[in-house]
Amino acid sequence: MTLAITRTTAPKPIPQDVSGTFGAYFTDHMFLMDYDEERGWHDRRIVPFGPISIHPCCSAIQYGQSIFDGHKAYRCEDGVIRLFRPHAHLERINKSTARLCMPAVDPQDVLEAMVALVGLDRDWVPQRPGQALYIRETMIGTEGFMAVRPAKQYTFMIFLSPVGAYYAEGADPVKILVSDTYVRAARGGIGAAKAAANYGASLLASEEAKAQGHTQVLWLDSTHRRFIEEVGTMNVMLRIGDEIVTPPLSDSILPGVTRFTALDLLRHWGERVSERDIAIDELIAGIEDGSVSEMWGIGTAAVVSPIGALTYRGKTVTVADGKTGPTTAKLYREITTLHTQAGRDHHGWRIDVP
Ligand SMILES: Cc1ncc(COP(=O)(O)O)c(C=O)c1O
Incomplete structure (x- = not known):
């Protein structure tokens, strides 16, 4: 053509x-x-x-x-x-x-x-x-x-x-509100598509979260309001003990390209990675007992965005010391290096603009 x-x-x-x-x-x-x-x-x-x-x-x-x-x-x-x-x-x-x-x-x-x-x-x-x-x-x-x-x-x-940078915080940790009132996308709906309507559906929750001093919303599943799905307009990952966990893809989660990039890198580094359901109760308990040591959002706009604190049902918990953790920092460093380093593209992911 x-x-x-x-x-x-x-x-x-x-x-x-x-x-x-x-x-x-x-x-x-x-x-x-x-x-x-x-x-x-x-x-x-x-x-x-x-x-x-x-x-x-x-x-x-x-x-x-x-x-x-x-x-x-x-x-x-x-x-x-x-x-x-x-x-x-x-x-x-x-x-x-x-x-x-x-x-x-x-x-x-x-x-x-x-x-x-x-x-x-x-x-x-x-x-x-x-x-x-x-x-x-x-x-x-x-x-x-x-x-x-x-x-x-x-x-x-x-x-x-x-x-x-997508967030005013840049690469600093963000504060997140867990929404059990609103959902971003329903099972059987269009959440796995990058449809404009999904973003319209998310606006009220994120505006309310911002008005309360949070940067974004952690979305739970539409059926049980129990399993974590995404954070703002990013996929979400966390470290629990020696395991890195991210929710499995479904028809209410956008299959993020940065998520795939990070999973490839983490597996290549020999990390134990699981794509499995994470209940909000398990997450909060893990943050409180210290087994959840890092949590981050991942997507094109912010690349890797550390999560410093979560507020759920009126209670705020700080993830570890509230600072950027080592895996979060390493992923950010490595992915941004893949973006910009000269001549380094073992995966064939980049296209030159002549
Ligand atoms: C809802 C949602 N989830 C996840 C992502 C991350 O996807 P990607 O890594 O392809 O940018 C995005 C951004 O595109 C998004 O809008």
Whole structure:
């Protein structure tokens, strides 16, 4: 498929330092393509970044046919810009679209467009440690109609944002509220898809948690409100004694790419890793008796985010000494090194932007 490129005639000033921001700036260009039943995906184009026009009764707005994904490009030590694990994110896009009855994309086609887009806006990739170019893919149902059914027309887009740390705390431990009122995603629902609706469902809980002085919410399972699932918009891991535990994937947990990266690394280091259910009571008891020595969230935005304290049913417990633990620190160090080190990619996870 051809890729038409229209360059901006009004380039914006590039921010020199994006520390403390996440998604505040957008680069000069974006990628778009459209879908209909007759032509499939067509009209691949890179155009100046800006508003798009959509029908007010489209299925994205009315019925939540909207999915997205997100990952990063890094400026490596050798000056080369590299995308981290784009194939895994493209695979997840097609799982999200399948769950929401939306059309699949051709991963190779999209990767080519993504590389071209990042190449065009390469000057926007931050230089400073801990900063990166966030790549956001989004697909929306665009057909204007009233009935509840999958749309027959879609738009897929990619846009870019230079970002700093996701949390104001940076790599410092965060305080988390365990929610037994709200759930992020229900069993049988769309929690394993990166659907916009999951984020809408999470907003009230996280706003209430923030109003009470917490950074984010620890989500419990929807059926029993007993088993831990995710933390904010991250997967969750903890060390209990000599075991590292993370909840098993299910249809209410997003299969995080950073989670897979961390599990690979931990197993490679010879750690005992279990993907098993963890009840909130087991977790709180383990924190209190000291057997839970570390806990962290893991995801593209914050990479690895240490959890310092948990509040559950009005009681706050501090994880170990409330500071970043050694496994958390090692994972952060190793994953960020994989992101940015020159010439080190034994797994074939990175794609160079020529
Ligand atoms: C709900 C949720 N869980 C987990 C993650 C972590 O996924 P990844 O490591 O692929 O960024 C994300 C972020 O994408 C998320 O939004």
